Amino acid sequence: MSVTAAQGFTAAGIAAGIKESGGLDLALVVNQGPRLAAAGVFTANRVKAAPVLWSQQVLRGGQVAAVVLNSGGANACTGPEGFRDTHATAEKAGEVLGVSAGEVAVASTGLIGVRLPMDRLLPGIEKAASELSPHSGEKAAIAIKTTDTVHKTAVAKGDGWTVGGMAKGAGMLAPGLATMLVVLTTDADVDAAGLDEALRGATRTTFDRVDSDGCMSTNDTVLLLASGASGITPAPEAFAEAVRAVCDDLARQLIGDAEGASKDIRIEVINAASEDDAVEVGRSIARNNLLKCAIHGEDPNWGRVLSAIGTTSAAFDPDRLNVAINDVWVCRNGSVGDDRDLVDMRYREVRITADLAEGDASAVIWANDLTADYVHENSAYSS
Amino acid sequence: MSVTAAQGFTAAGIAAGIKESGGLDLALVVNQGPRLAAAGVFTANRVKAAPVLWSQQVLRGGQVAAVVLNSGGANACTGPEGFRDTHATAEKAGEVLGVSAGEVAVASTGLIGVRLPMDRLLPGIEKAASELSPHSGEKAAIAIKTTDTVHKTAVAKGDGWTVGGMAKGAGMLAPGLATMLVVLTTDADVDAAGLDEALRGATRTTFDRVDSDGCMSTNDTVLLLASGASGITPAPEAFAEAVRAVCDDLARQLIGDAEGASKDIRIEVINAASEDDAVEVGRSIARNNLLKCAIHGEDPNWGRVLSAIGTTSAAFDPDRLNVAINDVWVCRNGSVGDDRDLVDMRYREVRITADLAEGDASAVIWANDLTADYVHENSAYSS
Numbered sequence: 128m129s130v131t132a133a134q135g136f137t138a139a140g141i142a143a144g145i146k147e148s149g150g151l152d153l154a155l156v157v158n159q160g161p162r163l164a165a166a167g168v169f170t171a172n173r174v175k176a177a178p179v180l181w182s183q184q185v186l187r188g189g190q191v192a193a194v195v196l197n198s199g200g201a202n203a204c205t206g207p208e209g210f211r212d213t214h215a216t217a218e219k220a221g222e223v224l225g226v227s228a229g230e231v232a233v234a235s236t237g238l239i240g241v242r243l244p245m246d247r248l249l250p251g252i253e254k255a256a257s258e259l260s261p262h263s264g265e266k267a268a269i270a271i272k273t274t275d276t277v278h279k280t281a282v283a284k285g286d287g288w289t290v291g292g293m294a295k296g297a298g299m300l301a302p303g304l305a306t307m308l309v310v311l312t313t314d315a316d317v318d319a320a321g322l323d324e325a326l327r328g329a330t331r332t333t334f335d336r337v338d339s340d341g342c343m344s345t346n347d348t349v350l351l352l353a354s355g356a357s358g359i360t361p362a363p364e365a366f367a368e369a370v371r372a373v374c375d376d377l378a379r380q381l382i383g384d385a386e387g388a389s390k391d392i393r394i395e396v397i398n399a400a401s402e403d404d405a406v407e408v409g410r411s412i413a414r415n416n417l418l419k420c421a422i423h424g425e426d427p428n429w430g431r432v433l434s435a436i437g438t439t440s441a442a443f444d445p446d447r448l449n450v451a452i453n454d455v456w457v458c459r460n461g462s463v464g465d466d467r468d469l470v471d472m473r474y475r476e477v478r479i480t481a482d483l484a485e486g487d488a489s490a491v492i493w494a495n496d497l498t499a500d501y502v503h504e505n506s507a508y509s510s
Numbered sequence: 511m512s513v514t515a516a517q518g519f520t521a522a523g524i525a526a527g528i529k530e531s532g533g534l535d536l537a538l539v540v541n542q543g544p545r546l547a548a549a550g551v552f553t554a555n556r557v558k559a560a561p562v563l564w565s566q567q568v569l570r571g572g573q574v575a576a577v578v579l580n581s582g583g584a585n586a587c588t589g590p591e592g593f594r595d596t597h598a599t600a601e602k603a604g605e606v607l608g609v610s611a612g613e614v615a616v617a618s619t620g621l622i623g624v625r626l627p628m629d630r631l632l633p634g635i636e637k638a639a640s641e642l643s644p645h646s647g648e649k650a651a652i653a654i655k656t657t658d659t660v661h662k663t664a665v666a667k668g669d670g671w672t673v674g675g676m677a678k679g680a681g682m683l684a685p686g687l688a689t690m691l692v693v694l695t696t697d698a699d700v701d702a703a704g705l706d707e708a709l710r711g712a713t714r715t716t717f718d719r720v721d722s723d724g725c726m727s728t729n730d731t732v733l734l735l736a737s738g739a740s741g742i743t744p745a746p747e748a749f750a751e752a753v754r755a756v757c758d759d760l761a762r763q764l765i766g767d768a769e770g771a772s773k774d775i776r777i778e779v780i781n782a783a784s785e786d787d788a789v790e791v792g793r794s795i796a797r798n799n800l801l802k803c804a805i806h807g808e809d810p811n812w813g814r815v816l817s818a819i820g821t822t823s824a825a826f827d828p829d830r831l832n833v834a835i836n837d838v839w840v841c842r843n844g845s846v847g848d849d850r851d852l853v854d855m856r857y858r859e860v861r862i863t864a865d866l867a868e869g870d871a872s873a874v875i876w877a878n879d880l881t882a883d884y885v886h887e888n889s890a891y892s893s
Contacts, residue, residue, distance in 0.1 A: 174820030174828045174844070204816050206829070206845030239813025240846055342800045342814075343821045416799070416880075417725045417888050424889025430622025431725075433587050437557030438726045445557045446589070461557070462589030463623055497799075499882035505800050506807025 129264025129280035132291030133314040135159050135354025137259040140266030143251025145199035145237075145244055151270035153248065154196040155255040156310050157224060162355030165191035166322035167232070168330045170347035176203030177213040178233040179346060185217075185232050189319030191352050192226035194310055195252060196271050198295070200237040200244075203345040212243050219249045223256045234308045234348040236273055236295060268293035271308050274504065276384055281376035283369040288315040288357040290369045294377040296384075307334060307381060309349040311373060315366055316355035325367040326351045333374040336406070337493045338413040339385040340501070349374075382493045387501030390422050392494045394479045400486040404441035408481060409492035411435045419497035425472035427452040432481060433461065442485045449482035512647025512663035515674030517697040518542050518737025520642040523649030526634025528582035528620075528627055534653035536631065537579040538638040539693050540607060545738030548574035549705035550615070551713045553730035559586030560596040561616040562729060568600075568615050572702030574735050575609035577693055578635060579654050581678070583620040583627075586728040595626050602632045606639045617691045617731040619656055619678060651676035654691050657887065659767055664759035666752040671698040671740040673752040677760040679767075690717060690764060692732040694756060698749055699738035708750040709734045716757035719789070720876045721796040722768040723884070732757075765876045770884030773805050775877045777862045783869040787824035791864060792875035794818045802880035805860055810835040810853035815864060816844065825868045832865035 131138050136158060143153040158165075167186040169179050185191060195216055202209045213233050221228035235243070268278040272295050282291040296307035317325070330349055351370065361369075382391050394412050399405035412418065415435040421428035429450045436448060450458035455469045477496075495501075514521050519541055526536040541548075550569040552562050568574060578599055585592045596616050604611035618626070651661040655678050665674040679690035700708070713732055734753065744752075765774050777795050782788035795801065798818040804811035812833045819831060833841035838852045860879075878884075 172817060172820035173822075173826075174816045174831075201813075204813055204841065204845055206843065209845070239811075239817065240841070242846075340799045342798055342817065345813075345817050345820065415725055416723045416884075420885050420888035423885065426889070428622075430584075430587055430728075433557045434555060434622065434725065434728050437555035437728065439556075443556075448557075458587065458623070460589065462587055462592070463625075497885055499885045501799075502803050502806065502880055502882045502885060505803035506809065 128282055129268045129291055129293045130156050130310050130312045131261045131264035132282040133289040133312045133354065135314050135356030136312045137261050138263045138267040139255040139258040139260065140263060140270030141251060141255045141258060144247040145197055151266065152197055152199045153251040153255055154267035154270040155259065156194045156267060157259055158192055158352050158354050160354055162316060162353055163190045163192050163230065164317060164319045164322055164353040165189060166319055166326045166351045168326055168349045170344055172343045172345050174345050176201050176235060176346040177205060177209040178202055178235045179348060180210065181213045181217065182232040182234065182348060185229060188229065190230050191232050191350065192230040193220055193224055194232045194234065194350060195220050196234045196308055197248060198236050198271050198273050200235060200241055201239050201346050202235040202243050203239040205240065205242055209242060212245055215245060216248060219252045223253055232350055236271065236308050236346055239345060264293065271295040274386055279377055279380040281373045283372045285315065285361050285365055285369050287359045288361055289313060290373050292373050292377060294381060296381045307347055309377060311351040311370065313353050314355065314357040315353060316358060316360045317353045317366060321363065322351050322353055325370040328367055329371040329374040333371065333378040336491060337378045337382050338410060339382060339495045341414040382495060385495040386504045387498045388495035389498050390477050390496040391475055392422055392477045392479060392496065394492045394494060395489065396481045396483065397489045398485060399483045399488040400442040402488045402490055405488050405490035407439045408436055408441045408483065409490050411439045412479065412481060413492045413494035416497055422477055423496035423498050427457055427467045427470035427472060429458040432479060433458065436481060441483065443483045447484040449484065451480040453478050511665055512651045512674055512676045513539050513693050513695045514644045514647035515665040516672040516695045516737065518739030519695045520644050521646045521650040522638040522641040522643065523646060523653030524634060524638045524641060527630040528580055534649065535580055535582045536634040536638055537650035537653040538642065539577040539650060540642055541575055541735050541737050543737055545699060545736055546573045546575050546613065547700060547702045547705055547736040548572060549702060549709045549734045551709055551732045553727055555726045555728050557728050559584050559618060559729040560588060560592040561585055561618045562731060563593065564596045564600065565615040565617065565731060568612060571612065573613050574615050574733065575613040576603055576607055577615045577617065577733060578603050579617045579691055580631060581619050581654050581656050583618060583624055584622050584729050585618040585626050586622040588623065588625055591625060595628055598628060599631060602635045606636055615733055619654065619691050619729055622728060647676065654678040657769055662760055662763040664756045666755045668698065668744050668748055668752050670742045671744055672696060673756050675756045675760060677764060679764045690730055692760060694734040694753065696736050697738065697740040698736060699741060699743045700736045700749060704746065705734050705736055708753040711750055712754040712757040716754065716761040719874060720761045720765050721793060722765060722878045724797040765878060768878040769887045770881045771878035772881055773860050773879040774858055775805055775860045775862060775879065777875045777877060778872065779864045779866065780872045781868060782866045782871040783825040785871045785873055788871050788873035790822045791819055791824045791866065792873050794822045795862065795864065796875045796877035799880055806879035806881050808855040810840055810850045810855060812841040815862060816841065819864060824866065826866045830867040832867065834863040836861050
């Protein structure tokens with residue numbers, strides 16, 4: 128499973144001593160080819176961590192031979208020294224693996240504004256290289272966890288080819304990608320341009336539409352590596368759908384494990400004039416702290432949904448808005464609808480449907496509730 | 511003090527039975543002239559409560575003889591019936607006071623999506639009218655409270671003239687105005703155009719720059735009424751400054767009483783390329799839930815400040831950003847600055863300074879931290 132579900136990939140997950148806990152904190156994913164094609168999507172945050180700046184350069188070449196990922200430190204806001212640390216990481220991996228440093232992507236997650244302990248990280252790369260195996264995909268997925276309570280992997284099977292992947296991310300999830308590090312691998316024989324198209328199409332409606340707490344990370348990285356080891360070039364639609372399925376699965380796992388959350392909120396905006404309108408309204412609802420508190424309290428507070436819709440620039444008439452919570456239309460025509468006592472909110476998944484009554488576009492955004500546990504976790508954790 | 515500090519105004523605050531608690535819930539403010547000039551600023555939320563829609567119409571005439579305010583119900587998202595309720599409120603006040611209903615502004619606050627108990631509200635107007643007094647400004651300020659723990663009043667004295675006011679608001683504070691009802695009165699002899707200019711100038715840098723929780727209300731209303739009773743027409747600059755001072759005082763009181771907050775955060779953005787950039791960056795910082803949690807935990811987490819700046823469209827170079835927390839420059843040139851252990855965060859007020867190093871524009875935004883108490887209060891309170 129994980130990043131080694133597809134043929135042509137090995138991985139390792141080891142404890143390099145970056146985390147004070149002594150837990151697994153360094154992952155290595157190696158593409159053994161024959162193809163080394165790759166595509167990447169990165170945070171839209173203009174304050175980007177050193178590994179993001181580095182990996183963006185690497186991806187311009189369309190080839191990735193290996194990915195080094197560490198938890199325990201984001202290497203963000205660390206200045207030129209931080210960039211040199213990332214460069215040294217790629218150089219070390221290139222040397223140990225016998226590949227060009229320019230084909231080694233790097234991803235980091237953890238505290239912002241702290242230098243990485245290079246005296247531990249560099250020997251860790253040697254150790255990880257010595258443990259590379261096609262059976263260590265799960266260990267790699269464990270090594271990239273920070274506040275994640277579980278590791279996240281997914282796989283989709285095509286006709287003779289496979290897409291697999293791993294993800295980490297539990298806080299700072301937001302549009303423009305979240306604090307998520309995601310590595311997807313495939314043995315399909317697809318070139319860099321084909322990977323790029325499939326990956327951008329997939330992230331646009333999956334990772335880009337989860338919004339746990341409205342906060343955008345400096346480190347988000349989603350990579351898709353192809354080994355071509357299956358020798359099969361799938362139809363572009365089938366390949367795109369497999370990548371989308373794996374991204375969707377991982378994105379839902381991120382929401383399901385968001386820091387302190389007690390509810391997963393599926394916000395579907397329907398009958399919007401455009402998809403952009405639907406996404407804007409969905410995000411506004413997803414980020415409304417008062418609504419997120421109400422959902423936590425199992426209170427079907429549709430007034431807060433309308434209040435959030437009202438702050439957008441989307442096309443709508445306030446007197447024609449309809450809102451359902453768990454399929455009960457508690458707001459009709461901008462006013463009181465069906466009895467709110469009919470709404471059963473005991474379960475973790477809560478569905479909000481916002482009908483803009485303007486057109487036929489729609490979008491789904493996933494979010495979480497706002498809880499005292501979220502506050503406690505993020506008051507104490509300096510990241 | 512309050513709305514009766516200026517000559518020519520009477521007020522009342524009574525219990526009409528709108529609130530289940532039996533507390534004061536209906537306020538009346540009457541301008542006895544000789545002038546009845548008025549200006550108003552309302553929520554930018556496109557989902558507007560019935561009293562906002564009504565009062566916007568009233569203010570177009572530039573004359574307000576009286577304001578009826580109620581707590582215990584927002585009369586928002588109540589459809590055509592809700593608008594009729596507001597109309598009936600103005601008609602009743604007009605009839606009792608012998609003025610035109612078209613010169614009676616109405617403001618409501620409380621639950622969204624619930625009709626007001628008109629069988630109690632209308633008799634309440636008669637009762638309030640019978641208790642009008644130039645000494646009841648404080649009672650009026652108490653009657654508009656919802657989750658406010660204290661009532662809020664302020665006054666500024668000119669040379670022979672006065673500006674006074676009252677405010678309510680404890681949650682949903684956000685740009686574009688907050689769930690705030692504010693009535694300002696003055697005995698200065700200023701026409702509607704002069705009031706409008708002073709009021710818009712004042713709210714732009716005061717109420718529009720407090721952001722407790724990023725949520726914009728359906729009911730925000732700020733009114734400024736002039737009686738002209740002092741017979742003095744102040745210099746426009748002096749009048750504008752007095753209005754600004756009262757608004758600033760009340761805005762700070764709103765932040766100081768925000769739901770569940772334990773910190774008041776003063777965010778000053780300096781050296782921005784434009785004031786718009788400064789405000790955009792300030793709001794992004796003010797709304798970052800992770801940062802708000804960190805401040806609650808007294809953690810000078812400047813990485814979260816940079817991460818918030820990075821999501822804006824403002825002009826800046828990530829490698830030239832500087833951030834101070836309580837005057838300690840913990841981030842210099844986008845990287846680690848002075849020792850974060852030097853930052854003392856024990857006190858309620860926390861100052862964040864973000865230096866964009868691009869120009870000479872600046873702005874101050876006030877915000878609050880995010881606490882478990884905020885979550886508890888807003889999980890249980892359906893508003």
